[in-house]
Amino acid sequence: MRVTTEIKVIAGFSLGFLLMVGLGVATFRTTKGLLDENQKVTHTFEVIVSLDNVIASMTDAQTGQRGYVITGDERFLEPYNAALPRLSDGIERVRQLTVDNPNQQKQISELQRRVKRNLAVINEVIALRRRGDAEAAAEVVKSGRGKLGMDAIRQLIREMKDEEDRLLSARTEKAKTSARRVVVAFFALTVAVFLLLSFSYLLVRRDVARRKMRESALREMSLTDELTGLHNRRGFLTLAAQQVRIARRTKMGLLLVFADMDGLKLINDEYGHEEGSRAIVTAGKLLRKAFRESDVIARLGGDEFAVLVVGSDDVDGEFFTSRLREITNLHNERADAPFVISMSVGVVRLSDVLSIEEAMSKADELMYEDKRRRRAEQSFPPRISLKGEC
Structure with missing residues (x-):
């Protein structure tokens, strides 16, 4: 059976279409993987920022306490009062962000206990100062219990951030790999489309050239004397x-x-x-x-x-x-x-x-x-x- 140009073009485009669909699916999956990894990277940054906010809020609470102990002026407790809800919200935010990480969930529970203990020391100092016992409040501060508690909080948050940095490094590398795959897939898709169009163009051009040659030969045969090669x-x-x-x-x-x-x-x-x-x-x-x-x-x-x-x-x-x-x-x-x-x-x-x-x-x-x-x-x-x- 003689295969016409139309059938060849349809077959070529069908094959190319299937190839592009396959590459398109691969590109979609690769792109989705890239987006997922980028989302995980963003998620890790959010955890790190939230941990920094916890330590910043704890520092504000301690700063407010010291100002109040020194002056006895309630206005110096404003950083402390503002830090309390931020601490609660910050710890809860970290808990939500790391719900898929059992190790970090354990660390958050420990962080919550340490923050609670350190706030208890701060509240004790503030209570003593409010009763007018500035000397007793100063003694509690000098005892270093608040500093030790703060150091323990910083150490725990540092460990949690190290864990997030490790995850960030791994996720960033995966994101880079996914990005490279997206580029490769897109390049492959582009090359496939180019080859398909080139193949179709060459196929049509070849068939058109053959048709013209046949038409020319037929025309030549119809206008030429077979015996002498002269015109008929x-x-x-x-x-x-x-x-x-x-x-x-x-x-x-x-x-x-x-x-x-x-x-x-x-x-x-x-x-x-x-x-x-x-x-x-x-x-x-x-x-x-x-x-x-x-x-x-x-x-x-x-x-x-x-x-x-x-x-x-x-x-x-x-x-x-x-x-x-x-x-x-x-x-x-x-x-x-x-x-x-x-x-x-x-x-x-x-x-x-x-x-x-x-x-x-x-x-x-x-x-x-x-x-x-x-x-x-x-x-x-x-x-x-x-x-x-x-």
Whole structure:
């Protein structure tokens, strides 16, 4: 079964579509993985920031306590009062963010206990100062219990941040890997699309070129005489019509030369049709030598030939007739054949007639006049007899 261009293109696009779907799915999954890893990285940063907020709030509470102990002014407790809800919210925020990490959940519980113990020391100092026992409050501060509690909180938060830094490093590396995969997948998808389009273009171009070649070959076959390689009647009429239109626009002269082989029937009868065909081919070659490449030379059928001489303003028909006979005579002198080539010729200038068909009819008449005249004058070459021919 012959596969048409349409089927090839559809098959190519279908294959390419499936390939792009596969690559698209891979790209989607890779991109989703990248987004997930980026989200995890962002999540880790949020945990670290929340831990920093806890330690900052604890520091504010301690700062407020010290200011109040020194001055006894309640205004210095504002940082302490503001820090209490932030501490509660901050610890709860860290708990929510690390709900998928059992180790961090244990650490948060311990952090909550240490914060509670340290706040108890701070509250004790504040209570003593409010009762007016500044000396006792100062002694509690000097005891270092608050500092030890704060150091323990910092140490625990440092450990928790180290855990988050480790996760951050791993997640960042995964994000980079996912990003590289996205780039590779996107590049592969781009290359696949490019190759698909290139393949489809080349496929269509090749088929179009083949079709043009077939059409050209068919057109050439329809316009070319198979035996001589000259134009056939159809080809001659087609090209002659074009040249006539051009000549009328440019005022260029055209000559129509009709040539008919003399004695072809005798050659066929005496030497066979194979030799007759060889004689026809030889006549075609002689016409090619006698005329120019720009002229339209054709075998109209049988032993009849026609030539449309393009741009013939400066010469007349006699010039080409004489040239053809000189070339033919030279060939006959040199040829090693049992017969000679001879042609009768009729020439018409197209400006004297209305159409190419009329010119062909007129040239045909003149050609037969030439044949009759030469027969009467017995001017045919030796070994040619036209008895019974016209």
